[in-house]
Amino acid sequence: MKKGDRFFKFITLSPIVIYTSLLILLPLIYIFFLSFCKNDSYGGIIYDFTLSNYIAIFDITYLNIFVKSSLIAFIATFICICISYPFALILRERSENLQNLMTKLIMIPFLTNSLIRTYGWIVLLRKNGIVNSILITSGLIENPLSLMYNNLGIIIGMSYTLLPFMVLPVCSSVFKIDNTLIEAARDLGAKPWAIFKKIIIPETISGVFNGSLMVFIPAIGYFFISDILGGGKAMIIGNLIKNQFLTARNWPFGSAISIFLIIITFFLVWIYRKLGGKLDDLGGM
Amino acid sequence: MKTIVRLENVSKSFEKDKYVINNLSLDVYEGEFLTLLGSSGCGKTTILRMISGLEHVTDGKVYIDDKDVTELDPTKREVNTIFQNFALFPHMTVFENVSFGLRMKKVSKKEIESRVKKVLKLVELDGYEDRYPSQLSGGQQQRVAIARGIVMNPKVLLLDESLASLDLKLKRMMQIELKKIQRKLGITFIYVTHDQDEALTMSDRIIIIEKGVIKQEGSPQEIYQNPNSTFVADFIGESNLLTSTIDKINDTTIDVKFDNKIFVVNREEEDNIGDKVYLMIRPENVLVSNKEINNSSKGIIKTLVYDGAVTKLFVDTEGDFDLKVNVQGNTNYKEGDTLYIAVENKNIVPIREKKNEKRR
The missing domain is CATH 2.40.50.140 (Nucleic acid-binding proteins)
Structure with a gap:
């Protein structure tokens, strides 16, 4: 490598290196360090090595929260898949212009702050909100449904907020399917359902995995959605961490949960890589 | 000679009043190797797709084995297509690819196995059952595609520029191979190409198409020796x-x-x-x-x-x-x-x- 090239590389890369190390890597190391410390009853930190924070996570109360968060995230991911697949499959047969327009329409609301959009859902979902009014006026129900301040509210909010992270990878993998594969399957006598099962799913599974990862991981941690639409009653991991830092002022325990969450995330990525790797061998990518 | 495919006054337009194929009639005889020859964009692939049912005819009738199939879905037509890019399913092994059509027809497992085995032997790919398409050479992929078509025992096999993506030497070899397979099985082949060499080498009968119209039809010798228009004279040889x-x-x-x-x-x-x-x-x-x-x-x-x-x-x-x-x-x-x-x-x-x- 020439000297000039190296200098150029250094200049162009240094902002991102400084940014990530100062604002992501250093805090992460600090949190990792904190997770092994004790706290005093006034919210201070005693720099004394302990594993008690990690042991505390395995308390049944916290394990319940982990299981519930994962379940909510899983359902939200599933809902996103159920919306994205038909969307992508229908759009696949349409013109490229329409494809671009529709994917952009999905993106546009996400230019607005997600906190504000989540507040918007209150107008729709509350007891005398728009959804309930429509259902009551149309005579479908007599008493308003509880659509928020419960797990349902969180799931609705998560699915909505994270939908684009599913739609985009699913669309890109569905649009990429070679049309002659589908024609070949038809030519060999495959009916629509068989084509979906035998051709479309295997050909797009990597995109779906990709999207699932992008939805599932944030869904575990998005505390503001469960704060607003769950009414603060329902606790997910994100809330738990936030509370430890801001309310209970137990920074070491909060740090330990954060590290634990990071480990779970890495585990999921590892599974994905494993599956993705296998898919590669199959030629599924 | 028995007619196996008949196109009767067939027209096709993709846009309103813009006909790719205009009032074309064509008889294909049982057991022959017929080539539709024309430059790109002349409508020859469209004709093939109308026979397979992947394209609807705008006007006219399509008959396969004396049965009107004009409105019949491609899944129900007794013809199979070999696509230009082979269209092998990348996530399936050679065996799964070749048996795909039989599995869709709910043929018994035992029969599938014996039929796939037989056809893989015919295209000289026995022993490759568990390979994935990405692990095969171009010529082998080509043969899997052919096997996947002929295992269905179609009345007609449609080949859409199936040798175009192979290199010259392999192409020459596959031309002879293809002809041999066709003779052995006695299935009617309809082959679409823009390559006049290929057409002369393989065909029993050549149909030259220009702008959706049949310019001349006949045996390779007839067409080479007695072209009926300057276009054909110029196009062939x-x-x-x-x-x-x-x-x-x-x-x-x-x-x-x-x-x-x-x-x-x-x-x-x-x-x-x-x-x-x-x-x-x-x-x-x-x-x-x-x-x-x-x-x-x-x-x-x-x-x-x-x-x-x-x-x-x-x-x-x-x-x-x-x-x-x-x-x-x-x-x-x-x-x-x-x-x-x-x-x-x-x-x-x-x-x-x-x-x-x-x-x-």
């Missing part, structure tokens, strides 16, 4: 096309005048004195000599191209016309040499461009 006028009309022949020489060719009903007639002469039918011979023209070799089996001469004649001449093997001629060229009457093919035929 190399040719010299010389413009002459009718000088005299005899009982069964006409005298045409070209370069102040008289040639005698067959007469047709509507010939009139003074009409324009193209004379088609294949380069290999031109005689060359160092001495003046009967009815010969003098010329100078402008360019000489050595091409292995033949040497191609581009001769600039005194009569103000250029002629392509192929000489077998090596010659002593050099560029700039003077020589005499002549053509026997029987090697001159008269072509009359029909006046009422509109060239679109």
Whole structure:
């Protein structure tokens, strides 16, 4: 490598290196360090090595929260898949212009702050909100449904907020399917359902995995959605961490949960890589 | 001969009033190797897709084995297609690819196994059952695609430029292979190509299509020796096309005048004195000599191209016309040499461009 090239590389890369190390890597190391410390009853930190924070996570109360968060995230991911697949499959047969327009329409609301959009859902979902009014006026129900301040509210909010992270990878993998594969399957006598099962799913599974990862991981941690639409009653991991830092002022325990969450995330990525790797061998990518 | 596929006044338009295929009728006979030959965009692939059902006809009828299938879904037609890019399912093994159609038809497992085995043996791919398409060479992928089609025992196998993506040597090999397989199975093959070599090598019958219209049909020999239009003469093989006028009309022949020489060719009903007639002469039918011979023209070799089996001469004649001449093997001629060229009457093919035929 020439000297000039190296200098150029250094200049162009240094902002991102400084940014990530100062604002992501250093805090992460600090949190990792904190997770092994004790706290005093006034919210201070005693720099004394302990594993008690990690042991505390395995308390049944916290394990319940982990299981519930994962379940909510899983359902939200599933809902996103159920919306994205038909969307992508229908759009696949349409013109490229329409494809671009529709994917952009999905993106546009996400230019607005997600906190504000989540507040918007209150107008729709509350007891005398728009959804309930429509259902009551149309005579479908007599008493308003509880659509928020419960797990349902969180799931609705998560699915909505994270939908684009599913739609985009699913669309890109569905649009990429070679049309002659589908024609070949038809030519060999495959009916629509068989084509979906035998051709479309295997050909797009990597995109779906990709999207699932992008939805599932944030869904575990998005505390503001469960704060607003769950009414603060329902606790997910994100809330738990936030509370430890801001309310209970137990920074070491909060740090330990954060590290634990990071480990779970890495585990999921590892599974994905494993599956993705296998898919590669199959030629599924 | 029994007709296996019949297209009756078929038309196809993708946009309103813009016809790719206009009122085309075509009979395909059982057991023949038929080639639809034409340049790209002439509509030959569309014809194939209308037979397979992947494309609906805008107008007209399609019959397969005397059954009207015009409205029948491709899943129910007893024809199979080999696609240009092979369209093998990348996530399936060779066995799964080849057995796909049989599995869709709910054929018993035992029968699937024996049929797939038999067909893989036929295309010389036994032992490759568990490979994925990405692990195969182009020629092997091609053979998997063929196996996937013929395992279904279709009444007709449709091949859409199936050899186009192979390199030249493999292509030559597969041409012969394909012909062999077709003879062995006795299945009707309809092959679409823009490659005239391929068409001449493999076909029992060639149909030349231009702009959605059939220009000529016949055996490879007929089409090569007696093209009925300048388009076909130009499209198939190399040719010299010389413009002459009718000088005299005899009982069964006409005298045409070209370069102040008289040639005698067959007469047709509507010939009139003074009409324009193209004379088609294949380069290999031109005689060359160092001495003046009967009815010969003098010329100078402008360019000489050595091409292995033949040497191609581009001769600039005194009569103000250029002629392509192929000489077998090596010659002593050099560029700039003077020589005499002549053509026997029987090697001159008269072509009359029909006046009422509109060239679109």
